[in-house]
Amino acid sequence: MTKRNVILILILMTCSLGASATAQSTHVHGQGQVSMAIDQNLLSMTLESPGADIIGFEHEARTAEEKAAVREALKQLSDPMFVIQLPESASCKVIQASSEVASENGDEGHADHEDHESEAHGSFIAEYQLACANIAVIDFITFVYFGHFRNAQSLMVVLIDKNGQHRHEINRDIPILFLEK
């Protein structure tokens, strides 16, 4: 085994450890989670974002205005093109897309917001699957998400592709996920 291979394996191991550490239900306001898998011609993705990032609140919608905000966000998130931008030349077609609100109990590990511990912490979850005729041309994916949701600051991305599993953090300053070839 060459020295380069050893280093590569160490990097992959570090990536995997980092990814499993985030696999829990806590959320941090401003920070969403993305799981993305690229396999053959399929791009699958799950986005989970705190309600605070998407609509600015996390309690159950009470007023007509709040309910409308939830409905609108669900509609927006049900379109993957509202979240990511892919090069036209990749010829991607949406084959599955859904969005939902998931609420967690206030006592479930929300160390970051003691101020509203008794309230539910709503998160938005969106799932997408796209089939891309020319997936190999995708060098990077732009998250237009940040342009649409002003409170969103960063996304922790776990990407699984032919190179293995990698963890990336992208943010509103550089909202781009670069794919390794």
Ligand SMILES: [Zn+2]
């Ligand atoms: Zn919260």
